[in-house]
Amino acid sequence: MAEWFVAKASEMRDGDRRIVTAGKREIGVFHRDGAYYAYSNVCLHQGGPACEGMITPNVVDVFAKDRTYQGQVFGDEMHFVCPWHGYEYDMKTGECIGDRRQKLRKFEVVKRGEDIYVVA
């Protein structure tokens, strides 16, 4: 395992992301709501750049108490989307939304002083 430099903390604002080539691996590093998350940039579906697409809240069907459909809203779970086909992943866990038993490989992110590293 090695620590691979990602960015100066001051250069990676909340909402930013970086793609880090760490040896033969590509890793997407996200800075979101004060936390850092790092996942393999290879989609579980057909190998697309999983961490390089849209970041979006989840979509939720709304039902009334009587279970009638009332429309759709954005929820509070953040997803990132593989731009090849739209596979969505949970930002906090790397779980594939269509089948949460499948997960992107997750990597540890460490902060040393002002420098951010991903461990891979």
Next chain:
Amino acid sequence: MDMPRSDVRPVDLDVYSQPKHLEHASEQARARNYQDFLIVDVDSHHYENESYMEVFEYIESPVIRREAIEGASRRTGMLNSQVGYQNTGGRIHRQKFRGREKVPSGYKHKDIAQTIEWMDAMGVDYCCLFPTPMLFLGLHPQVEVETAMCRAYNRWLCERIMAHEPRIVSMLYLPFNDPDAAYRTVKDFADKKGVVGFMVTSPRYKPVHDNAYIKTYALLEEIGKPIAFHAAYSWDDRALQMTNRFISVHALGFMWFNMIHMTNWVINGLPERFPKLKTMWIESGLTWAYSLMQRLDHSYMMRTSDAPTLKEKPSHYMRQMYFSSQPMEKPDDLSLLQATFKQINAETQLVWSSDYPHWDFDLPSVIYDLPFLDETAKRNILGGNAARLFGLDLRPVKKIP
């Protein structure tokens, strides 16, 4: 811990380049040695609407030509369309950003440049190119508009695209709502460079067994070029109107019309009447064929009098047809997929397709990585079967970046 050098880049969704977008596909192509063997994509697309002003100039009727040109910049024009948010709310962003890309120079047309660029990136040698919005033209209320637009598009495709690029071929659009025009299309275009067959867009309401089409089938059989049925949906279809999400109309619609055409084709004995006519079924996936074979066989055994021309069960005829692979359903239990491959004689009858750049495209790896296929079967499905059907050279010509 040591601290090696890492390469770090930001992600800017506003900056798009196709080779960059497909960089992982190129990695797959290199890792799997696609350079060593032929890959033919039997179903890929361009956005012909971006060249409509060029295409409209080929419309032979001056009245329809003016209608098309004058309507082009208006909110409603001469051509029909479909509701369909294929980019999944912007999640699939190549459709949104591709217009900003710098087109490679040195090509006669931007569609050639962009097509060759993605073909090389994926490891594809030849592609069969089809239109995009025109897939719905069979639903146009004016038969004469489909006929005029189809002829204009076919002439434009032959003269402006395929005449200049041997790696791009096509099965030309047949104006199926006008049977005489369909016949003329085969007569007039069969010998043009790059024409490897003819294609019917499936969403339409003309039964394929109508006597009006018999002379066209006979001509196609005589010249030895296949007829293909390219699936699409119609949210205006009475049954599909009941669906309320794009996932639903797309999943069902792309099977629906081909299931009807296939059923009519087989039950009316067309494979017996045209035993040498090759047929291909495009973009319905594979599960529909697996299901329909069993369904029709089951009914046929009880109702042979409804299909007296058949000498074999319906599945016998279907198994001799060609099926494009995309979108290849991949069940958790791969033995189901293996059974489907067996059912359709995949090793000789399945032909790989990408459907790129559409939202649910497939890479060659969907075939190459299947654990139950040997190397020969993989290469047949990825290119050999199509090359033999289309008469293409088996030597690879791509340049994987």
